[in-house]
Amino acid sequence: MHLDVTAPMLLSQLGYPKSEAALSQMQDIINNTKGFDKFAKHIISLDEHLKHMKAYVAMSNSLDYLKIKCDISDAPLILQEFHDTVLNWSQKYNVEVQKIKTKEVYYIIGHH
Numbered sequence: 001m002h003l004d005v006t007a008p009m010l011l012s013q014l015g016y017p018k019s020e021a022a023l024s025q026m027q028d029i030i031n032n033t034k035g036f037d038k039f040a041k042h043i044i045s046l047d048e049h050l051k052h053m054k055a056y057v058a059m060s061n062s063l064d065y066l067k068i069k070c071d072i073s074d075a076p077l078i079l080q081e082f083h084d085t086v087l088n089w090s091q092k093y094n095v096e097v098q099k100i101k102t103k104e105v106y107y108i109i110g111h112h
Contacts, residue, residue, distance in 0.1 A: 005030075005036075005037070005040035005041055005044075007027045007030060010030075010040075010043070010044075011023065011026050013047070014056075014057060014059075022059075025059055025064075028064045029059060029060075029064050029065060032064035033064075033065060033108060033109070034111055035111025035112075036110065036111070038093075038111040039093040039095050039111055042093050043066065043108075046068070046085075046086075046089050049089075050085065053072065053078050053081055054072045054078070055068065055070035055071065055082050055085075055104075056068075057069075057108075065107040065108055067105050067106065067107050067108070068086050068097070068105065068106040069106075070105075071104075073104055093111075094111055095108060095109075095110070095112070096108075096111070096112055
């Protein structure tokens with residue numbers, strides 16, 4: 001099954017309101033992310049898988065990328081599961097992610 005992941009669909013699936021500003025930002029992210037269509041359909045399943053860890057996929061406020069963020073920073077087992085999940089997902093779907101050194105955040109850079 002082929003699933004076209006569009007800006008409105010992704011906004012809806014990630015829980016954002018469909019404002020003009022949000023649509024424009026999401027479209028910029030899609031356009032900026034190398035090979036987005038090669039892994040886009042797997043972003044929603046990643047977001048669902050992260051929820052029990054208090055983690056999620058979101059739009060970055062500072063860069064035209066999606067970010068993967070964990071809000072828990074004081075639970076080592078959850079943090080380890082979060083990092084393992086992100087790295088396994090990125091390897092499985094050939095997605096380059098970039099870890100922010102001082103935060104529990106990864107940017108989704110694009111397809112390898």
